[in-house]
Amino acid sequence: MRSGKKTPKDGLYSNEMKIDPLDLVSKALGYSIKRAQVHAYELFFEFLGDNAISPARMTALSIIGTHPGITQSALAKKLGISRAGIVKVVDWLESLNLVERRSKQSDRRSNLLYLTDSGQDELSWLAEQSKEYEKILASKLTDEERDQLIRLLEKVTLSRCDKQATRKTPQ
Amino acid sequence: MRSGKKTPKDGLYSNEMKIDPLDLVSKALGYSIKRAQVHAYELFFEFLGDNAISPARMTALSIIGTHPGITQSALAKKLGISRAGIVKVVDWLESLNLVERRSKQSDRRSNLLYLTDSGQDELSWLAEQSKEYEKILASKLTDEERDQLIRLLEKVTLSRCDKQATRKTPQ
DNA sequence: TATTGTTATACTCTATAACTATA
DNA sequence: TATAGTTATAGAGTATAACAATA
Numbered sequence: 001m002r003s004g005k006k007t008p009k010d011g012l013y014s015n016e017m018k019i020d021p022l023d024l025v026s027k028a029l030g031y032s033i034k035r036a037q038v039h040a041y042e043l044f045f046e047f048l049g050d051n052a053i054s055p056a057r058m059t060a061l062s063i064i065g066t067h068p069g070i071t072q073s074a075l076a077k078k079l080g081i082s083r084a085g086i087v088k089v090v091d092w093l094e095s096l097n098l099v100e101r102r103s104k105q106s107d108r109r110s111n112l113l114y115l116t117d118s119g120q121d122e123l124s125w126l127a128e129q130s131k132e133y134e135k136i137l138a139s140k141l142t143d144e145e146r147d148q149l150i151r152l153l154e155k156v157t158l159s160r161c162d163k164q165a166t167r168k169t170p171q
Numbered sequence: 172m173r174s175g176k177k178t179p180k181d182g183l184y185s186n187e188m189k190i191d192p193l194d195l196v197s198k199a200l201g202y203s204i205k206r207a208q209v210h211a212y213e214l215f216f217e218f219l220g221d222n223a224i225s226p227a228r229m230t231a232l233s234i235i236g237t238h239p240g241i242t243q244s245a246l247a248k249k250l251g252i253s254r255a256g257i258v259k260v261v262d263w264l265e266s267l268n269l270v271e272r273r274s275k276q277s278d279r280r281s282n283l284l285y286l287t288d289s290g291q292d293e294l295s296w297l298a299e300q301s302k303e304y305e306k307i308l309a310s311k312l313t314d315e316e317r318d319q320l321i322r323l324l325e326k327v328t329l330s331r332c333d334k335q336a337t338r339k340t341p342q
Numbered sequence: 343t344a345t346t347g348t349t350a351t352a353c354t355c356t357a358t359a360a361c362t363a364t365a
Numbered sequence: 366t367a368t369a370g371t372t373a374t375a376g377a378g379t380a381t382a383a384c385a386a387t388a
Contacts, residue, residue, distance in 0.1 A: 024233040037208040062195040109369040152320040280346040
């Protein structure tokens with residue numbers, strides 16, 4: 001396995017030129033991220049069982065737990081889904097008696113979300129499970145590598161505001 | 172930003188204890204990967220336009236281009252989806268005249284897949300676009316950081332075979 | 343019998359648009 | 366008017382099961 005050391009004349013003679021130019025998959029960052037995500041998702045259910053809460057719903061539960069009284073709209077925004085989409089998530093969490101809707105007194109359009117007692121218990125249990133899961137997910141990495149991987153991923157994710165500046169000029 | 176140096180008594184006094192133990196999101200590797208993937212996916216359509224081919228179908232096109240004569244079953248396996256699922260993908264690619272099914276002479280159950288001429292053109296064009304897209308996706312990283320990010324992601328993804336060995340012991 | 347491709351069907355996740363009740 | 370939540374509906378992507386053609 002070669003290191004990523006740059007060759008003197010980057011481009012024409014760099015290592016990447018060994019890949020078929022029509023191979024959009026090997027050594028592509030986008031595809032590497034996708035594969036890691038699919039792997040992480042599958043491992044999640046291998047570890048917690050096929051009938052486990054989904055990662056997205058676990059995230060919703062965690063956000064409600066760490067932001068008691070958050071509104072549905074604010075939760076939707078944090079999760080990056082629509083207001084309509086959050087309704088089913090909260091319906092589902094409420095049907096399992098993990099979360100409670102309470103209508104806000106000062107603005108009765110809003111629902112404030114709180115964990116129930118069993119929601120608290122479930123979240124605590126999931127927190128333990130997540131810790132184990134994260135260990136397995138990162139089992140091939142040293143602590144330093146894991147921290148750097150997260151740091152690099154965050155650097156990629158937070159490049160959002162570039163998109164206008166670097167937009168391709170139409171030709 | 173602290174390095175991931177381990178404290179002598181890992182656990183009770185480690186850095187991770189500063190995060191709310193019920194916050195399953197911050198500094199979680201699984202969630203970092205997911206966010207990066209969502210970002211990469213959105214950036215893809217911001218760059219190529221809302222009506223662009225999806226990354227998954229682009230991948231299918233690329234695999235057919237680099238494996239001319241691949242069967243549908245083999246393509247399904249490479250993409251990690253079912254045989255039934257691949258039918259719609261190939262139907263769609265064929266309806267756009269990018270791909271051609273030819274029945275295999277020595278085994279007439281199989282369809283062999285080939286790019287059409289316009290499929291070749293489309294793939295070449297997508298290869299250029301992908302190169303630009305990858306540049307933007309990694310624009311916040313140095314070349315070394317990008318290579319290491321891919322290396323670390325592959326390390327995570329290829330940890331698959333661990334899952335039995337590291338399975339949590341029931342207690 | 344086993345395999346390839348196909349169809350029928352269903353499920354999850356997500357979105358948009360129109361509605362209601364409030365503000 | 367504008368906003369929060371809801372409902373109805375639709376589309377993408379995926380799966381399983383049953384089937385026909387072929388091996």
